Amino acid sequence: MVTVKLMENVMKANEAAAEANARRMEEAGIFAVDMMSSPGSGKTTILERTLDALGGELRTAVIEGDLYTSRDAERVEARGAQVVQINTGGACHLDAKVVQQALESMDLQGHDLLFIENVGNLICPAGYRLGESERVMVLSVTEGVDKPEKYPAMFRSCSVALVNKIDLLEVLEMDIREVADEIRRVNPRMKILPVSARTGEGMEAWYEWLRVEVRRTRKSAVRA
Amino acid sequence: MVTVKLMENVMKANEAAAEANARRMEEAGIFAVDMMSSPGSGKTTILERTLDALGGELRTAVIEGDLYTSRDAERVEARGAQVVQINTGGACHLDAKVVQQALESMDLQGHDLLFIENVGNLICPAGYRLGESERVMVLSVTEGVDKPEKYPAMFRSCSVALVNKIDLLEVLEMDIREVADEIRRVNPRMKILPVSARTGEGMEAWYEWLRVEVRRTRKSAVRA
Numbered sequence: 001m002v003t004v005k006l007m008e009n010v011m012k013a014n015e016a017a018a019e020a021n022a023r024r025m026e027e028a029g030i031f032a033v034d035m036m037s038s039p040g041s042g043k044t045t046i047l048e049r050t051l052d053a054l055g056g057e058l059r060t061a062v063i064e065g066d067l068y069t070s071r072d073a074e075r076v077e078a079r080g081a082q083v084v085q086i087n088t089g090g091a092c093h094l095d096a097k098v099v100q101q102a103l104e105s106m107d108l109q110g111h112d113l114l115f116i117e118n119v120g121n122l123i124c125p126a127g128y129r130l131g132e133s134e135r136v137m138v139l140s141v142t143e144g145v146d147k148p149e150k151y152p153a154m155f156r157s158c159s160v161a162l163v164n165k166i167d168l169l170e171v172l173e174m175d176i177r178e179v180a181d182e183i184r185r186v187n188p189r190m191k192i193l194p195v196s197a198r199t200g201e202g203m204e205a206w207y208e209w210l211r212v213e214v215r216r217t218r219k220s221a222v223r224a
Numbered sequence: 225m226v227t228v229k230l231m232e233n234v235m236k237a238n239e240a241a242a243e244a245n246a247r248r249m250e251e252a253g254i255f256a257v258d259m260m261s262s263p264g265s266g267k268t269t270i271l272e273r274t275l276d277a278l279g280g281e282l283r284t285a286v287i288e289g290d291l292y293t294s295r296d297a298e299r300v301e302a303r304g305a306q307v308v309q310i311n312t313g314g315a316c317h318l319d320a321k322v323v324q325q326a327l328e329s330m331d332l333q334g335h336d337l338l339f340i341e342n343v344g345n346l347i348c349p350a351g352y353r354l355g356e357s358e359r360v361m362v363l364s365v366t367e368g369v370d371k372p373e374k375y376p377a378m379f380r381s382c383s384v385a386l387v388n389k390i391d392l393l394e395v396l397e398m399d400i401r402e403v404a405d406e407i408r409r410v411n412p413r414m415k416i417l418p419v420s421a422r423t424g425e426g427m428e429a430w431y432e433w434l435r436v437e438v439r440r441t442r443k444s445a446v447r448a
Binding site: 038039040066067068069071090092119120121122123124140142143144146147149150151152153165168171 | 262263264290291292293295314316343344345346347348364366367368370371373374375376377389392395
């Protein structure tokens with residue numbers, strides 16, 4: 001049972017680092033979102049649009065998790081956000097320790113909102129808290145309706161699902177209600193936001209959710 | 225460095241089991257394909273179509289890897305193939321040991337072709353040989369063109385890429401050549417088969433590849 005013990009220690013160390021990250025961001029009044037999804041769901045495109053839309057009102061930073069490349073980081077940086085790149089060197093998820101290191105290199109006081117774009121993977125990232133305020137997942141409608149039941153840990157661990165690429169619903173002959181029903185069967189409390197990062201449809205509801213959460217976080221930080 | 229040592233032992237045990245699986249299938253004259261992809265790329269739909277098309281000529285079995293559910297296994301079983309379901313209980317990949325157990329419950333002599341549908345994940349499955357004859361990956365064009373560079377281990381470990389959902393290329397304003405170029409940059413020797421499991425376009429080339437490989441495997445088994 002050596003393996004199990006080691007895994008327990010890894011998880012304990014992660015929880016401690018996540019706790020420290022969370023405290024640090026709370027003190028700085030930052031609302032931090034851990035964004036997770038399958039590869040190719042459109043996380044980075046959603047981030048690009050969000051930075052374009054909210055750039056004027058919210059001071060936003062991004063931590064980009066990728067196996068090896070900095071493609072996403074470059075895309076997001078082009079939008080004017082402060083970006084810290086983390087390469088996991090092949091590991092299938094970020095952990096709280098590497099996020100801790102990233103936070104150390106950032107100007108936390110100068111930001112309201114932090115996106116942590118996790119590695120594209122519907123399994124591994126669900127098990128590792130990073131110290132985020134909320135977990136948001138992106139599900140592309142092209143992935144089909146069976147994903148919630150097949151990857152329940154991910155769907156249960158997130159509070160918001162951005163259901164992306166709804167501009168393709170018609171060609172796919174899919175109904176958004178069917179997707180929403182499957183999500184709610186696994187996580188009845190999930191907030192479901194149908195969006196198209198390509199056309200912009202539905203994105204305003206996502207921006208508004210971010211605005212409200214950022215305001216709330218700032219208020220608690222001032223009060224403390 | 226206990227972690228590293230343990231990991232080494234895990235990998236060594238996996239290699240040994242993979243070797244045993246490979247020998248066993250060679251002896252039985254079975255061509256075995258490890259199918260890997262992101263969640264929602266269309267692996268199971270491709271399998272369904274393939275079973276429909278080749279059911280009359282090849283005796284096909286399927287091992288279905290999933291975290292918890294048997295949804296895919298039920299879909300494939302409805303097509304008349306012998307199916308063994310493996311639930312990984314949350315693990316992000318199949319390994320050679322669980323495949324070994326699955327093989328023990330199967331009538332190997334009675335089959336020509338075995339599909340092993342791995343867990344939907346572009347990272348973890350690449351590291352674990354199962355004893356397969358070939359590795360095939362499915363990439364949906366909806367995932368965008370940057371996947372080869374972002375997940376190079378997966379793209380390098382496979383010999384065939386089924387580029388699926390090409391019926392959506394026009395709506396996505398994408399060019400298949402761009403996708404193929406990005407794949408070849410990471411793995412110049414990869415066989416690229418553009419297909420649509422929905423419309424059936426391009427599937428004949430995939431069936432033909434399977435026929436040739438099955439014939440070759442059978443011949444070597446007879447000779448040995």
